[in-house]
Amino acid sequence: MQLTHVLFLAGALGASAHPSAHGHLHRASQVKRDGAPVFLRPVRPAIVAPTPKVEAVPTPSAAPKAVPSAPSTKDVPKESESDKGKSSSASYIPFCSEGGSASKKAKRVTLDQIRYTGNLGTANGCPWNSNMMVVPNEIADKYKYVQKFENVDKVAYQVICANKMGVDGQNTGSFVVEGQEPLTFTVQPGETKTVVVDKNTQGICAWAPNKVPVTPYGQLAGVWGEFDAENASNDGWSGADCSSLVAQAYDMDVPGCRMSHGGVNSDILPGGIGNNAYTKGMEALDGIGLNINKGDWVINVYLGFSG
Template sequence: MKFSTASIFLAALGASAHPSGHAHKRAHNSLDARGDFVIANKPADPSPTSTPVASPTPSPAAPPAQKAASSSSNSAAGQGSGPSVYTPFCRGNSKRATAQEIAYKGNVGGSGPYGCNLMAVKSNLLDQYQYTVVFENAGDDSTCFCWNKIGPDGGINGFFNGNEALKFDLPAGGKQVLAVDSNSQFGCACGKGGPELTPIGQFASTWVEGDVGNLSNAGWSGFDASSIVAAAAGMDIPGLKVCGTGAQANTCSTIWPGGKGDNAFVGGTEALDGLGLNIPAGKTSVIVTVNYS
């Protein structure tokens, strides 16, 4: 990705809100100097002089699998939890927003329920969505939590326990497809019963971070593996690998158990950017191996 959202989260929270506070100022300086990355603080107030653009327009749909999806299963309809037939992301028409609002906030569900831009679906629907993340479990039974960068109250707090958009079970050897609506900035982390939490309630573990169809970056997408939060809190760092598909199949972002990594945001890399997968506009799918070793 252009810049780890975990880095931005830690910088935005400030030293008093996370264990280390290191690279706080450097991260802000790096972001301020960049012209191709939008700092995602609270959404900007609408500007009367801004040219309105339509955010992604969803169609009526059955209620998405919010908070807790049913246990994963194998069937003729596909592997994993969630719907087995194509289901649009959100209900109702998405409100119109200024370009400034979209650039700051991204897509968190339009006028539908918060978080309905993220949806667990069965594996037979993989090719029917523009942006997908395929989770594969190489270890013990796990539960994964996924969140938007921007939380339900509009702050940079989607990665705190209770603010997640959805969660799903990922049994040993299991697979789960996550469909993601365009212009979404999100993350997911997994662990036994869910990812570990820092003392202030942040999701720790190792994150996969995603930024898909970014309208402020000509529709490009980015993905990476990040252990910045867990490392800053001195907590366990499980392995996780994020790899592209198709033309991106040979590009991966990897963190090994304990914290060493390759093309990934490990502890102490808050000020770096350009790591992970940077993918041109178009249909995109990545494979995330949970409990990688």
């Protein structure tokens, strides 16, 4: 089935309409439970490869270049971390859209809510994904939306962070597509690195020991940490969760994940057992993970969490 049809039907009929289709990214529409918006369920991970550019009707054979024939660690984006993450500077580093040069120029799409584009970093001539960056740990308090990635394992972890919506305006941000450059960095055992995102950013970070593997269709696997920062279509609420739906859909390894904020955790243990997180069989559930009211936040992310 073509990706366009998967996205449309999944949104119009609900995830249960496609038991084999996974595009696991949160819908950013607003739902009230006991008077408060909640972070909504993911659409299931897609088994259909996206086209690397916008086309009216993608053909079944259209697929990103360099897609592996089996789960692998090949063709993962190159490291994109700059010296910013190692600098001793105490100065604020602006996002590209603010006139900075931290990264090297998009739109809203209810089904517009499922395909809600939000901030892709492309304002003012900036490149896709420039709305997130690694900064020195000591200037984390200068930003509104912060994720601190701490490696609690004994091996290095690669982390790849990307907007949920790709360069083509489709739900392809989590796929390896030619010309699409996510934020990619490595965290050594015991090390902490800080990632900051701009407002109205909806994205994912995937991680795994050494290198993030990809599915046979070129989608990032490993374990995911999903995040939604000050969603303009959700009254400014934010959210986050750990997810292993993609990896488990393809029987791939699941590393550990913990995302913590305000005394609430979203956890997945190595192998895929979770608590307040999206694991196999939970595709139809809503409200899982961290639901964060308007305002600044810091989410602590633990790579290789094992309990």
